[in-house]
Amino acid sequence: xxxxxxITRTQRAxxxxxxxxxxxxxxxxxxxxxxxxxxxxxxxxxxxxxxxRKKRERGSRRAIGTKTGRLKRSPRVFTKTxxxxxxGTDVPYAQRFxxxxxxxxxxxxxxxxxxxxxxxxxxxxxxxxxxxRSAHSRTQQVDQVARPFxxxxxxxxxxxxMNLEHQLRKExxxxxxx
Numbered sequence: 001x002x003x004x005x006x007i008t009r010t011q012r013a014x015x016x017x018x019x020x021x022x023x024x025x026x027x028x029x030x031x032x033x034x035x036x037x038x039x040x041x042x043x044x045x046x047x048x049x050x051x052x053r054k055k056r057e058r059g060s061r062r063a064i065g066t067k068t069g070r071l072k073r074s075p076r077v078f079t080k081t082x083x084x085x086x087x088g089t090d091v092p093y094a095q096r097f098x099x100x101x102x103x104x105x106x107x108x109x110x111x112x113x114x115x116x117x118x119x120x121x122x123x124x125x126x127x128x129x130x131x132x133r134s135a136h137s138r139t140q141q142v143d144q145v146a147r148p149f150x151x152x153x154x155x156x157x158x159x160x161x162m163n164l165e166h167q168l169r170k171e172x173x174x175x176x177x178x
Contacts, residue, residue, distance in 0.1 A: 013171035017164070018082075024167065025160055026077040026085040032156045033075040033087065036149040037065055043155045050147040065097060065147060075150055089150065100146030104139055111135045 036042060040063060041049040050064055066072050074089040117129040 009174060010172060014168070017168050017171055020167065021164060022080045022082065022085050024163065026080055026087060028160055028163065029085065029087045029156060030075050030077060032153070032159070033150045034072060037063060037072040040064055042148040042151075042153075044153045045155070048148075051145045065149070071097060071149075087150070094150070096144055098146065098148050098150055101142060101144040103142060105142050106137055106139050108137050109133075109135060 039047075041047055053064065071089070071091050071094060074091045074094065075087060076089070077085060078088050079086040111132060111134050113130055113132050115127050115130045118125055118127050120126070
């Protein structure tokens with residue numbers, strides 16, 4: 001009788017880990033992809049640091065890819081099934097940031113006001129001269145360096161594997177020989 005209860009307990013423990021696996025894998029993947037911005041590089045077999053900016057903005061010490069933080073916050077689990085977890089981002093420029101881009105881009109600029117000259121009078125900022133720029137388009141040559149932050153990583157796969165083994169051992173701790 002004792003043997004059948006051990007088998008039942010083992011079966012329940014394995015099923016519990018199996019049910020939790022997609023959530024665990026998705027959470028670890030999202031955290032890993034978000035952590036690439038803190039570490040400023042990609043980790044697969046080894047660590048590959050991202051290329052620095054060509055021009056450093058005056059007085060700016062912020063990390064690469066974090067002007068607004070939108071891309072950094074964007075990785076999330078889109079779909080989760082028993083056998084598959086899909087983690088991605090919905091930011092339009094994420095693919096260009098992740099894979100790099102070389103080519104020409106046409107920008108549509110709206111009409112806007114440009115202040116040419118201002119002065120401070122009694123603590124208030126006053127505009128002395130301004131004009132309106134009409135709407136126009138411009139073409140720019142873009143050479144964006146690839147800074148991967150999301151994708152397949154052997155380091156992440158190994159970390160997930162070790163974590164799942166740990167979860168399974170924790171659930172099967174009642175067996176002495178494991």
